[in-house]
Amino acid sequence: MPLGDDLDSRIRAASMAWLRQRCTPEDPVVRRDELLGFQFEGRTFPLIDNQLGIRKPQGLTAALSILTTYTSDGARAPYEDAVGEDGLLRYKFQGNPGHYTNVGLRRAHELGVPLMWFFGVQQGLYLPFFPVWIVAVDERLSQVAVALDEAQRHLSVDGPVSLIERRYSERITRQRLHQPVFRQRVIQAYETSCAMCRLRHRSLLDAAHIIPDRDVRGVPAISNGLALCKIHHAAYDQNILGIRPDYTIEVRADILQEIDGPMLKHGLQEMNNVPLVLPRCRADRPAPELVEERYERFRSAG
Structure with missing residues (x-):
């Protein structure tokens, strides 16, 4: 199978097309075994890592997906991935900043490629968000900023953000991620x-x-x-x-x-x-x- 940019674009397109068909309003969540068993061009091509939160497959240019594991309300704050002053969500590096998965997030930022974010709503059950983009890398805090839609992609994350821009971005984050995740966690419970x-x-x-x-x-x-x-x-x-x-x-x-x-x-x-x-x-x-x-x-x- 050819590697490089061609494989990268094909797998991203195929996996997101499958998610659009698989996740309906009546059944919007996807099981862990489905993500691990995803079939691409005649072979199993997992969309998530079996142990890590960042999926950077061999042969792909950049990270393919990120994952937030489900934990009960008592185990952590409702959203561990914090919202920055620009209204964008942050996703933490995992372990050594030089680990290949974290390098994969940096490459996703450099290339502007779309990723998938799988948010745990119950053990082994995820609500997918796609496409999302890495729009900034904060090496000091070992984290990246994630845009949930095109409007957030064009926010300035390197300089000051106006109050109107911040509130608009926070509303997108609340409507596109926080409210759907809350809904699915409650309905599953x-x-x-x-x-x-x-x-x-x-x-x-x-x-x-x-x-x-x-x-x-x-x-x-x-x-x-x-x-x-x-x-x-x-x-x-x-x-x-x-x-x-x-x-x-x-x-x-x-x-x-x-x-x-x-x-x-x-x-x-x-x-x-x-x-x-x-x-x-x-x-x-x-x-x-x-x-x-x-x-x-x-x-x-x-």
Whole structure:
């Protein structure tokens, strides 16, 4: 098989085309074994390294992909890869800065080639982001800056960034990575099921914040999230129903007195005093102090 730039461009094009077909709105995540077993031109060509976070295949000019391993909320901050003052995410070098994988990241920056970023949402399960680009290398802090789209690629990372540019870039990072990762981590923790009504259609499920994300305490952590269908998410946000500290649903008193069609009766009123279905992993369950704080807000709103 010929090596060099031709192989480099072919594998990047083929792998991203496969991801576009494989990852649908109904099933947007990909398993580790699928990434390790990717087939390219008649042979197995892993898209991730079996042990390292950076994949730099032999024969390719630059790194092909980067990976962020899933860890529970209690083990680290929700996003270990920090956002810089320019609103761009940083990805740390791994080990010795001179290691061939880190050299591969530098080459990706020099050549401007697209990469894939696989973000862990559960053990062995990843949400892919592609194409992404390495737009700066910070040797002092042993890290690179990653652009999630074309708009971020054109930001100035070597000089001062205006407040408008920074806020715009931060919004892209939040919308393109933080919110999708939070959504998938929450939905996976609740086994693709509404915590209130058990609806299992992924496309109709949301990751609801217990403490809203506009609040300083509204962190994108599973323990601050609930998998809810769209109607119960809206009802929760509008304080039509709340969740008691014992994880039982409470419907607002005036809603219980209303007379309307079957949706009100079966979709809302019959949820009163129904217990939430909680994640099996205790670390993923709603934080009691957050549930209690949100319940008090619900009671005050009523």
